[in-house]
Amino acid sequence: MRIEKIEIFYSEEDEGYIAVVPELIECSAFGETEEDALKEINVAIDLFLLTAKKDRREIPQPIHRGAPAI
16 A cells, blocks of 8 residues: 555644544554654554454555645
């Protein structure tokens, strides 16, 4: 599976960065920096895909958003 988009945002409540993958709503990660959140979401993606294959769950297809608008 090719991940099309990872969103990272700062959470005042958690005092850190949250990373999410829109295609994988169950997949999120936390980091003290944006870089940490990105590293952690990549681990979470790998674990999600491994578990989904093991459990024979359907893996969502990437959401194609088309060409970026300028």
